[in-house]
Amino acid sequence: NSSNRGVNVDQAFIELGGLKVGYFYNWWDDGLSGETDILASHTTQYNAIRYTYTAGAFYAGVAVDELEGVIHGTNRDNNVGIEGIIGGAFGPAKVALLGGYDTDQEEGAVRVIATAELGPGTLGLAAAWASGQNAYYDTSEWTVAAEYAVKVTDRFKITPGGQYFWNLDSTATGGFNGDRDGWRAGLTFDYQLATNLSTKVAVNYQDFDNQQEQWTGFVRLQRAF
Template sequence: MNIKMILMSSAAALAAISSAQAADAIVAAEPEPVEYVRVCDAYGSGYFYIPGTETCLKISGYIRFQVNAGPAASATKGNGANVANDSDWDAYTRGQVQFTAKSDTEYGPLTGVIVLQTNADNASSQSAVLDSAYIDIAGFRAGLFYSWWDDGLSGETDDVGSKVTLHNSIRYQYEADNFYAGISVDELEDGYYSTGENPNNVGIAIGVGGKAGIFTYQITAGYDTDNEEGAVRAMGTVAIGPGTLGLAGVYSSGPNSYYQTAEWVIAAEYAIKATDKLKITPGVQYYGNYGITAGDFDDNNDAWKVGLTVDYQIVDNLYAKATVNYLDPDKGDDVTTGFFRLQRAF
């Protein structure tokens, strides 16, 4: 076989191999276009557009570890965490996540909020609750949310709010730059009942508040239709020196779902901004006709309370809080309570 024949045979073989490979080649499909999450800055930081929509979503929340001290310490944990425990100290952990959705409409922003919360007294004793869920548009709000009676002074000594402040409600609130005023209709099924029964209780509440220079103010009132009693509260703060002075007063015509701790109370605190990260808040409160006897306030029992709260920001989004409070009623034993808390917000 001469050189010419060898070259021609080699070329034919290579052509055949190339044709076979071309016939077996796999052509990859082009990737689908990906829509990346876009930042939505129309409603503040933290919002992003839900892909494929014009709705903006924000996810936030916190993780809390807290140790309570005092008689029946577990009874002070709050929503969903109470368990039978006679110990004078108890630890618990809470996880909370909030979803806030907003979108523009011809009536203004349409807002939807869902807050989910889980409390753990220990690994085998846990509870998950719907902490809030409501719709808000053009000043109208409907759903499960906290009332104005949930507000208070900044420390942990004052006791000027309702025992139960989370209700299914319908509310309208007008808001301006430094002023708001509103009215709400509240379902008070899990509130206080002087008869001991649980009727389909309804309440009417109003709230007015705002800011004027260095002053802030809030007036809240509520009328409990089943108990036929009402309560009114006034609170205010003013910046003085290195801190803020807070004052509050409550009057209740009789035990009702809006206020049933005492017939009247006055409270004061001074929140001292010691450093950029440290706040120290001493507080005091006096109760007139403290407690309930035979369905009415006990007019032979007054009480006073004094306490101290310390807040410290360890790093960004990590906070520590410690408080101790001493309560001395005319009747019964005096009580010292407190807690230490670590909380990581996001």
């Protein structure tokens, strides 16, 4: 309305060769293709500077992020995070190893994602570990996830997926404790309606120890320009 106007910027950056500077999604935003997995915590958009080196099918990169108050229990801005990634393609398979370190919390996380063309679809596997509460991943101390994206037709894809979490609880000082685990499973449906127009439907079930079971999902219409 006329009294409440604003502009939301999704990304704004300058990119020159392997150097990227500005406000953009970081590498933790690149999860599996389905909508069941939780492989990043908090926001994945930062003011950042990053450099990526590419040599054929291999790449490596480093980034420095302005975390802006995403740290647990604080509202302080200008905390610094550091990311590093290496990855490559090996025939029909792709692997990426990612790490993030939160300098304010002095904790970090490591994640690996691997995908491979297998039969009529693509198999995706992922695992992550967190040393404690940090800006990148701290939903649990350990987690593993898997999915299989089946291309039913040129327009229609179905992706069943599942994930297990070990040690969901953390202490006031930032470490993990207890033995509360959990799991989630779901289906993602992708359909190409027309050129640059698609729809995505996701349905997920989640069961964490000592927590009410949850059904979640969404329907999304996507337009590419």
